[in-house]
Amino acid sequence: GQNIDQPTEMTATEGAIVQINCTYQTSGFNGLFWYQQHAGEAPTFLSYNVLDGLEEKGRFSSFLSRSKGYSYLLLKELQMKDSASYLCAVILTGGGNKLTFGTGTQLKVEL
Amino acid sequence: DAGITQSPRHKVTETGTPVTLRCHQTENHRYMYWYRQDPGHGLRLIHYSYGVKDTDKGEVSDGYSVSRSKTEDFLLTLESATSSQTSVYFCAISEGAPNEKLFFGSGTQLSVL
Numbered sequence: 001g002q003n004i005d006q007p008t009e010m011t012a013t014e015g016a017i018v019q020i021n022c023t024y025q026t027s028g029f030n031g032l033f034w035y036q037q038h039a040g041e042a043p044t045f046l047s048y049n050v051l052d053g054l055e056e057k058g059r060f061s062s063f064l065s066r067s068k069g070y071s072y073l074l075l076k077e078l079q080m081k082d083s084a085s086y087l088c089a090v091i092l093t094g095g096g097n098k099l100t101f102g103t104g105t106q107l108k109v110e111l
Numbered sequence: 112d113a114g115i116t117q118s119p120r121h122k123v124t125e126t127g128t129p130v131t132l133r134c135h136q137t138e139n140h141r142y143m144y145w146y147r148q149d150p151g152h153g154l155r156l157i158h159y160s161y162g163v164k165d166t167d168k169g170e171v172s173d174g175y176s177v178s179r180s181k182t183e184d185f186l187l188t189l190e191s192a193t194s195s196q197t198s199v200y201f202c203a204i205s206e207g208a209p210n211e212k213l214f215f216g217s218g219t220q221l222s223v224l
Contacts, residue, residue, distance in 0.1 A: 042215035
């Protein structure tokens, strides 16, 4: 399979900022998604990056560096409801442009 | 919310029995996918469909088959269930190619005893 690496778990404090990193192999890169998944629920779309730079959407931002094979999801003003798993997913042209998911980062927001 | 319905939501079955999971969409989206989600593996693609009667294998297709006779329905069949197929199964749809965002169904928790 294609290697997509994310930290397994992170803990942060309500009101703080947290950065969740994702690294992937650069060969054949064709886009990167972030999804949020609350326990027992379906994943929901957060962001999509295909060009280098920062995409901001409210409290959430996503950054991409194609040359480094690196992305991060930045969550500001953390709220308890942000406790969830955050999934990085990459489109690679090898194998027919399919989407490959990382194993996800479980974020716990504490008081 | 995207109109995606998965059925059943929960199922317990015995090893060796056939099982069919159904995904129904009301969005008229062309692309439909079946994923399984297991601890330590993330979401893995089982099969996908580009349209009616047009399906292809994903990375973990062994032991699974699919059918799409209508745009709105995508069926996943386990011909002879095994304990290794105990998992949460998600159906997803997208309007376009893989660089379009996915909308997921609520999932089916399948236990094979």
